[in-house]
Amino acid sequence: MKTKICLIGIGKIAVDQHVPAISGSDDWTLAATVSRVGTVDGVPSYTDFDQMLADHPDIPVISLCLPTVPRFEYAAKAMAAGRHVMLEKPPGATISEVHMLQAMAKDHGVSLFATWHSRAAVAVQPAKTWLADKSIKKAHITWKEDVRKWHPNQDWVFEPGGMGVFDPGINALSIITEILPFEMRLQSAILEFPTNRDTPIAAKMQWADNISGEFDWRQEGSESWDITLETDGGLAELKEGGARFFIDGVEQPVDGLDEYPALYKHMKTLVDSNTSDIDVRPLIQVADALTLGKRISTDAFAF
Structure with a gap:
């Protein structure tokens, strides 16, 4: 029997990724949605989360796809109601929020999954395995895309908590x-x-250890989502957001589920075992940049 799940926040990421992943899964059935405006055909929709919780005590899992700033209150309310929670990335607007949610999950005896969808890309684990016994001489991130394409008219990404290019x-x-x-x-x-x-x-x-990164939201045309690592065993390259893995220019065979189906498969495992998966290390790097970074003004931006 499939497990019922409710999606909160029916925006672009939910429509593009979460709904198809749930629809194609043998583990889940989308039993309700909560959103100010978005709906999914054939699925009961709500604008009031409290009402959904009251109407559906049979839905044990809540997946939160709304922006980070309002997400904490929804997650806290869901766990207080005894529901397991899956968080879209980043898992919170602040690190302290995520630590608080982790403690709440333990207190309420529910699972909490702070997802990082790019970690679920098919080439990431093969790259990790290959790098495990290598000495890293140099590494560089190039992460550039067009904000107008990926977040069209979504002003929240430039508001406090939206993280901008991060x-x-x-x-x-x-x-x-x-x-x-x-x-x-x-x-x-x-x-x-x-x-x-x-x-x-x-x-x-x-970073220390000769690691660097460039991030830009103004690149038009194709995206640059690449990580290169020079090691004592050769040059490793992750391309297309972790979808492809190269060693010394030779592409390596990789296989597995797409990112969001893989996330939902893992969430099912967490719920079945009543365990949690929370890693704040990526969020710490952003917080460190905002704390340590030198701020430079650039041209005004409009969608």
């Missing part, structure tokens, strides 16, 4: 914190803020 950039940070055989320590960052916005549109970061 909304996609945290995907790269989720990968590199997973595959490196050591912890990262940020040394410096340069953050470009549009004069009319509250979050950065571009960033350059430098």
Whole structure:
């Protein structure tokens, strides 16, 4: 029997990724949605989360797809009602929020999954395995895309808590914190803020151990979602957001579920075992950049 799940926040990411992943799963059935405006055909829809909880005590799992700032209250309310919770990335607007949610999950005896969808890309674990016994000489992240394409007219990404270019950039940070055989320590960052916005549109970061990164939301055309690592065993490259893995220019065979189906498969395992999976390391890197980074003003931005 499939497990019932409720999606909160029926926006672009829910429509593009979550709904298809749930619909194609043997583990889940989408039993309700909660959103100010979005709905899913054939699924009971609500605008009031409390009403959904009251009407559906039979739905044990809540998946939160809404922006980070309002997400904490929904997650806390869901767990207080005894529901397991799955969080879209990043798992919170602040690190302390995530720690609080982790404690709540333990107190209420429910599962909490702080997802990082790019970690579920098919080439990430093969890259991690290959790098495990290598000495890393140098590593570089190039993460550039067009905000108008991926977040059309979504002003919340430039509001406090929206994280700006780190909304996609945290995907790269989720990968590199997973595959490196050591912890990262940020040394410096340069953050470009549009004069009319509250979050950065571009960033350059430098970590210890010769690791660097460039993030930009102004790139038009094709995306650059790449991580290169020079090692004592050769050059490793993760391309297309972790979908492809190369060693010394030779593409390696990889296989597995797509990112969001893999996340929902893992969530089912967590619920069945009543365990949680929370890793704040990617969020820590963003917080470190915003704490340590030098702020530079750049041209005003409009969609």
